[in-house]
Amino acid sequence: MAGFLANVTVAVHIFALVFIGFGGFLAWRWPRVIFVHVFFAAWGVLVNVFPWPCPLTAAENYFRHQQGLGDLPGGFNAYYLYDTVFPRSSLPFVVVIAMATVIISYIGAYQRWRHRHHDGDAPAHRVSMG
Numbered sequence: 001m002a003g004f005l006a007n008v009t010v011a012v013h014i015f016a017l018v019f020i021g022f023g024g025f026l027a028w029r030w031p032r033v034i035f036v037h038v039f040f041a042a043w044g045v046l047v048n049v050f051p052w053p054c055p056l057t058a059a060e061n062y063f064r065h066q067q068g069l070g071d072l073p074g075g076f077n078a079y080y081l082y083d084t085v086f087p088r089s090s091l092p093f094v095v096v097i098a099m100a101t102v103i104i105s106y107i108g109a110y111q112r113w114r115h116r117h118h119d120g121d122a123p124a125h126r127v128s129m130g
Contacts, residue, residue, distance in 0.1 A: 002066035009060040013076055016056060020044040021098055024105025028112050041102055048077070 020040050027034035047054040054076065061071045072079045082088040 002063045006060050006063035006067070009056055009063060010080070013054075013056040013060070014080075016040065017044070021101055022105070024102055024109055027105070027109035031109065031113050031116075034106070034109055 023037040027037060046052050057076045086094055
């Protein structure tokens with residue numbers, strides 16, 4: 001059971017990383033998602049910049065210990081992403097791309113919000129056919 005729960009934790013962690021990267025685009029359709037996304041994005045930055053433990057990594061380590069395994073060597077990113085998904089040497093480039101993606105998603109969400117907000121204040125345009 002601990003192995004299954006460790007795998008579920010990995011899947012949730014991957015989902016959280018994808019949401020951190022691309023969740024801002026969901027706010028283009030559902031504007032309130034931006035508040036959840038800001039929390040996730042801020043948390044992602046904090047646990048990667050400061051020595052704060054990620055609760056998902058802690059959960060996976062707990063389930064690994066239940067199986068008699070040790071902690072993830074180097075943490076989640078080092079174990080699953082670096083030199084597997086992308087080379088560690090390209091990490092600065094990946095960070096710039098990830099930040100640009102989040103910023104673009106926020107700009108788009110703001111533009112769509114502004115457009116909806118502005119259109120809601122304007123009187124309806126009527127077209128006469130005669």
